[in-house]
Amino acid sequence: MTDSRPVLTMTGISKSFPGVRALHNVDFRLYPGEVHALMGENGAGKSTLIKVLTGVYGIDEGTITLGDEQVAFSGPMQASAAGVSTVYQEVNLCPNLSVAENIFIGREPRRLGAVRWGEVRRQARQLLTRLDLDIDVTAPVASYSLAVQQMVAIARAIDVQARVLILDEPTSSLDAGEVAQLFRVMRQLRDEGIAILFVTHFLDQVYGIADRITVLRNGTLVGEYPTAELPQLALVEKMIGKELDVLERIEEQPRRELAAVEGGTPFVAVSELGRKGAVAPFTLNIHAGEVVGLAGLLGSGRTEAARLFFGADRADRGEVAVNGTPTSLRSPIQAIEQGIGFCSENRRAEGIIPDLTVRENMILAMQAARGWLRPIPRRRQDELVEQYIKALSIRPANPDLPVRNLSGGNQQKVLLARWLITEPRLLILDEPTRGIDIGAKAEIQKLVVQLSDGGMAVLFISAELEEVLRLSHKVVVMRDREMVAQLDNDDTVDADRVMQTIASGSQREEANQ
Amino acid sequence: MSERLKPILSHRLFWPLAVLAVMVVANTIYRPGFLAVEVNNGHLYGTPIDILRLSAPLILVGLGMTLVIATGGIDLSVGSICAISGAIACLHISEASDQNSLVTVFTALAMALGAALVLGAWNGVLVSVIGIQPIIATLILMVAGRGLAQLVTEGQIITINSGPYRAIGLGHFLTLPLAIFIALGAALLVAALTRRTALGMIIESVGGNREASRLAGIRSSRMVFLVYVVSAACAAVAGFMMTANVSSADGNNAGLWVELDAILAVVIGGTSLAGGRFYLSGTIVGALIIQTLTTTVYAMNISPQTALLFKAVVVIAVCLIQAPAFRAKFGRRGRGTPPPAAPAQPRQKEEVTA
Numbered sequence: 117m118t119d120s121r122p123v124l125t126m127t128g129i130s131k132s133f134p135g136v137r138a139l140h141n142v143d144f145r146l147y148p149g150e151v152h153a154l155m156g157e158n159g160a161g162k163s164t165l166i167k168v169l170t171g172v173y174g175i176d177e178g179t180i181t182l183g184d185e186q187v188a189f190s191g192p193m194q195a196s197a198a199g200v201s202t203v204y205q206e207v208n209l210c211p212n213l214s215v216a217e218n219i220f221i222g223r224e225p226r227r228l229g230a231v232r233w234g235e236v237r238r239q240a241r242q243l244l245t246r247l248d249l250d251i252d253v254t255a256p257v258a259s260y261s262l263a264v265q266q267m268v269a270i271a272r273a274i275d276v277q278a279r280v281l282i283l284d285e286p287t288s289s290l291d292a293g294e295v296a297q298l299f300r301v302m303r304q305l306r307d308e309g310i311a312i313l314f315v316t317h318f319l320d321q322v323y324g325i326a327d328r329i330t331v332l333r334n335g336t337l338v339g340e341y342p343t344a345e346l347p348q349l350a351l352v353e354k355m356i357g358k359e360l361d362v363l364e365r366i367e368e369q370p371r372r373e374l375a376a377v378e379g380g381t382p383f384v385a386v387s388e389l390g391r392k393g394a395v396a397p398f399t400l401n402i403h404a405g406e407v408v409g410l411a412g413l414l415g416s417g418r419t420e421a422a423r424l425f426f427g428a429d430r431a432d433r434g435e436v437a438v439n440g441t442p443t444s445l446r447s448p449i450q451a452i453e454q455g456i457g458f459c460s461e462n463r464r465a466e467g468i469i470p471d472l473t474v475r476e477n478m479i480l481a482m483q484a485a486r487g488w489l490r491p492i493p494r495r496r497q498d499e500l501v502e503q504y505i506k507a508l509s510i511r512p513a514n515p516d517l518p519v520r521n522l523s524g525g526n527q528q529k530v531l532l533a534r535w536l537i538t539e540p541r542l543l544i545l546d547e548p549t550r551g552i553d554i555g556a557k558a559e560i561q562k563l564v565v566q567l568s569d570g571g572m573a574v575l576f577i578s579a580e581l582e583e584v585l586r587l588s589h590k591v592v593v594m595r596d597r598e599m600v601a602q603l604d605n606d607d608t609v610d611a612d613r614v615m616q617t618i619a620s621g622s623q624r625e626e627a628n629q
Numbered sequence: 630m631s632e633r634l635k636p637i638l639s640h641r642l643f644w645p646l647a648v649l650a651v652m653v654v655a656n657t658i659y660r661p662g663f664l665a666v667e668v669n670n671g672h673l674y675g676t677p678i679d680i681l682r683l684s685a686p687l688i689l690v691g692l693g694m695t696l697v698i699a700t701g702g703i704d705l706s707v708g709s710i711c712a713i714s715g716a717i718a719c720l721h722i723s724e725a726s727d728q729n730s731l732v733t734v735f736t737a738l739a740m741a742l743g744a745a746l747v748l749g750a751w752n753g754v755l756v757s758v759i760g761i762q763p764i765i766a767t768l769i770l771m772v773a774g775r776g777l778a779q780l781v782t783e784g785q786i787i788t789i790n791s792g793p794y795r796a797i798g799l800g801h802f803l804t805l806p807l808a809i810f811i812a813l814g815a816a817l818l819v820a821a822l823t824r825r826t827a828l829g830m831i832i833e834s835v836g837g838n839r840e841a842s843r844l845a846g847i848r849s850s851r852m853v854f855l856v857y858v859v860s861a862a863c864a865a866v867a868g869f870m871m872t873a874n875v876s877s878a879d880g881n882n883a884g885l886w887v888e889l890d891a892i893l894a895v896v897i898g899g900t901s902l903a904g905g906r907f908y909l910s911g912t913i914v915g916a917l918i919i920q921t922l923t924t925t926v927y928a929m930n931i932s933p934q935t936a937l938l939f940k941a942v943v944v945i946a947v948c949l950i951q952a953p954a955f956r957a958k959f960g961r962r963g964r965g966t967p968p969p970a971a972p973a974q975p976r977q978k979e980e981v982t983a
Binding site: 426428458466467469470484485486489491534 | 838842
């Protein structure tokens with residue numbers, strides 16, 4: 117870290133939206149050649165601070181100084197021209213354009229007004245090589261995994277001679293190897309003197325790479341700390357502003373007994389269910405009150421398997437029985453009628469309806485199940501919505517706000533509420549804790565335990581093994597679009613063993629079904 | 630700006646209504662008798678009444694168009710459907726022995742409406758089942774429909790002499806033109822269907838995010854199909870009015886370009902072409918603006934060559950005034966208020982009373 121003057125100073129920043137005070141008198145400094153982690157719960161104002169900085173939003177009060185000049189960017193394009201580039205949490209690329217086109221869109225090298233495509237491809241290849249990525253730059257971005265897309269977005273950002281690089285939760289969709297690769301790139305950029313602002317919810321990543329930490333809570337600044345002087349526990353306390361008892365209680369929770377819930381007719385039993393090109397045929401029983409964890413790497417077929425349970429995709433082979441009665445799940449509404457709910461991992465594309473209010477988003481699934489002719493009475497809607505806003509501590513607690521005005525974590529909670537309102541008997545949660553803060557994560561984990569104690573079956577998908585092991589009665593391991601093992605989550609199962617199973621895929625004989 | 634005025638100024642109907650008021654005032658200044666209404670034979674006559682009567686078909690088409698646009702689609706075929714339904718109705722009446730028989734007229738209406746529903750279903754299938762982009766899918770019928778109307782009329786203009794049928798366009802009820810009541814009734818029916826049930830929210834949800842709606846258990850495809858059928862039914866009734874006004878069916882010119890006026894009315898009314906939130910009351914005001922404009926152009930003796938240009942200028946002005954980005958830049962309150970300040974007002978009530 118250098119001890120020169122900050123490259124970026126934000127002073128007394130305030131920003132309000134209708135019904136929400138997103139930032140209040142926040143100071144922030146960023147030095148060249150450092151990785152600076154911006155930490156806080158959902159709705160603490162991290163994303164707003166970044167958007168204010170890059171000119172997506174105007175500021176109500178305060179000043180931003182870049183280098184020696186006071187700046188007020190009118191938009192991300194202007195910001196990146198001045199050397200402040202951003203890679204957002206949700207990849208913002210044009211999926212139908214090629215990798216090279218995406219990297220150079222809007223600033224293609226030209227000669228006499230014509231784009232020099234050869235040059236575009238050559239430079240794109242060069243940039244990606246710097247990131248250790250060897251891919252076909254003429255292929256459309258959509259043909260690559262989310263992780264690769266994220267790297268392309270970073271390549272796009274660092275190309276603009278960046279002085280400040282903002283990474284807004286870049287790792288939430290990356291696996292461990294890819295995170296390591298990203299960190300290597302980040303260190304390299306840092307050593308070149310770029311100031312990196314890094315937002316993440318993974319604490320170990322913060323301690324793995326950040327030089328300093330700034331903590332926000334409820335739109336106000338809590339403080340700025342050198343990473344070495346802020347132990348992990350203290351950081352979490354500063355973020356959530358209360359003692360960690362919730363989290364600790366879950367940590368202390370004994371392993372969950374499979375025997376207690378298994379037995380009798382399973383709520384859902386599928387046998388040899390499969391879909392060509394998505395997931396190989398698999399057999400799985402889920403009992404009432406049972407939490408089944410679905411572990412595996414990104415792209416291992418976890419989501420694809422879950423979608424078959426919900427009828428989001430049609431299975432092309434295999435059988436399904438609900439409560440012992442053979443049935444077919446050909447569409448989501450059929451699954452909902454059988455008491456199944458599905459919270460997608462892709463919040464933006466498959467979850468929220470951005471224009472509709474929090475209230476409407478919450479009651480949507482219940483309303484769909486009732487049919488349009490039987491609207492839910494307004495009083496009942498208000499009751500339900502109020503109840504879940506309180507239970508999930510959704511902020512801001514205003515049911516009439518369009519849901520797009522909420523932060524990502526709170527949108528996630530709205531979606532969770534949408535399904536809880538339908539009182540499902542099996543709830544499928546696909547990465548429900550991804551990209552949300554530790555407090556909300558603990559709340560959701562606690563909720564899963566409560567729900568299953570109350571008799572609800574849960575199919576829990578997560579890339580975080582610790583989380584899966586903590587909550588599940590049974591761990592199902594997916595690998596290469598195949599279900600390779602079902603492990604009774606007893607004392608013999610730990611993260612290492614699951615990891616080995618994922619790696620080797622050879623523990624079929626240990627499957628205990 | 631006082632705090633009292635703010636909710637009025639930020640109401641989404643404020644600017645369309647203001648434009649309408651300005652046009653009425655301008656007309657009155659130009660021609661002091663503009664607002665005069667007189668009683669003749671127990672019926673009300675006058676320019677305002679004419680505007681209401683003539684805007685009825687546009688309101689009808691606009692209602693259906695609003696729902697289609699709310700799902701993120703568009704229906705270019707409504708003009709052709711007006712022509713086809715008018716042609717079928719007139720053909721059946723012209724072949725009857727007693728053109729004034731109520732039975733004949735109602736049979737004609739039922740036949741034409743049935744045909745329109747089939748055409749709407751065709752659009753719906755193309756868009757929701759086959760997945761053709763709405764603008765292309767309905768373009769097919771927009772073009773082919775004119776041919777279909779010509780086929781029905783055999784290339785002739787069918788002239789009829791039927792009192793009951795003419796009443797749809799020119800008849801009176803409670804001193805006011807019957808057409809006004811038909812449009813009002815349709816508006817109330819659509820408003821009740823969408824806002825008293827959950828249909829409106831479901832349509833908005835499908836328009837906002839079709840895949841997410843499907844995963845929430847909504848039969849998205851079925852909803853998309855439905856709105857095209859409703860749109861065709863609205864267009865059919867509008868077609869009856871247009872042909873009843875002139876007691877003849879012209880396959881070429883009945884409902885010509887009405888789709889464009891309807892889209893304009895919807896947009897002026899505040900519904901986004903991207904789909905999502907829709908405002909029936911806004912569409913009605915939009916239709917009134919367009920009809921007032923047309924009447925103004927005629928009344929001011931603006932030559933037909935320049936009339937369209939004049940209309941375009943006013944429409945651009947209305948759209949600009951409404952655009953939040955434009956207002957933020959040039960308005961007096963240009964403090965850069967963020968656009969998503971959607972007023973969460975008791976929308977339901979206005980829609981029904983509008």
